[in-house]
Amino acid sequence: MSDIKKFLYLNRKAPYGTIYALESLEVVLIGAAFEQDVSLAFVDDGVYQLVKGQDTSEIGMKNFSPTYNALGDYDVNKLYVEKESLEARGLTEDDLMPLTYEDEDDDWAEKPSIRVVSSAELADIMDEQDVVLAF
Amino acid sequence: MKLGILINEGPYNHQASDSAYQFTKAALEKGHEIFRVFFYNDGVNNATRYSIPPQDDRNITQQWTELAEKHDLDLVVCVAAAQRRGIIDEGEQERNGKDGNNIAPGFRISGLGQLIEAGIQADRLVTFGD
Structure with missing residues (x-):
């Protein structure tokens, strides 16, 4: 194609609910x-999908948050998180998983996938x- | 215009499938092409032939079946979402050792790639959901 x-x-x-x-x-x-040009955006309660340290052991559901770590290997490396949604929930970028990808155009340098945007x-x-x- | 339709909510519980049906019908009447209608999330529940709505109400699944027959529509149900929710065709029945199947005429079960392909091939992908 x-x-x-x-x-x-x-x-x-x-992420759950x-x-x-x-x-x-x-x-x-x-x-x-x-092989399309893929971006992900996280807004409203969607920002909770990227919060680190998710623990679902008490709700009987699979914790699928580790899967986000694999996105970089799939060339999915533009993850936009809305600043206002983070702030409204008392979250900062430090509360999110440190997702990275290897930039093939820059000698495979490891770079952050998450970008907080307004x-x-x-x-x-x-x-x-x-x-x-x-x- | 070539349109792709995505339906993400189940019948009766949500208006998404009704709105998508009206939209699809109107688009066809205006001469537009419907590349594919894709059912995802609880939208896969639109594809069961076992629903029995009250007689004075619309039968959403039957409406889709009839529209598909009339216009040769491609109604595709996501296999992963369908398996979770017990929407099964003959092939899935055999593969998974189930004692029956429930997919309605005009629908077929396939993979999520069919949704991505609709996004690529259609001029617009129109989502009906929550």
Whole structure:
């Protein structure tokens, strides 16, 4: 497939409580094989998906947060987190998993995948997309 | 215009499938092409032929089946989401040793790649969900 489109996965829900976060991640992983230009955005309770130290042992559900670590290997390395959503929940970037990727254009240097952006910046990013999948 | 449709919520519980149906029907009437309708999340529940809504109400699954027959629509149900929720065709029944299947005519079960392909091939991918 020759034409490359910009795909944005918009994650708006907490990781547990509903299945949206998990099934969004499943689309991202399958979609990675199609070699499109992929970004993820985390807004509202969606920012909780990236919080480090998740422990689901008391709720009988699988902790799928380690899977986010694998995204860099799938060339999914643009993870935008909305600043306002973090602030409204008393979170900072330090509360998030330190997700990284190896930049093949820069001698495989390890770089952070997460970028905290304002809601206005995120609006611009969304505006550039061809396909937005909101979960 | 070539359109892809994504339905992420189950029937009756949510209006997503009704709205998607009305939208798809209207788009076809206006001469647009529907590349594919993809069912994900609880949207896969739209594909069971075992639902029995009250007689004075619409039958959402049957509406999709009829629209698919009339316009040769490609109605695709995500296999992973369907397996979780017990939406099964004959192939899945055999593969998983189940005692029956419930997929409605006009629907087929396939992978998430079909959704990504719809995003790539269609001019617009329109999502109906929460």
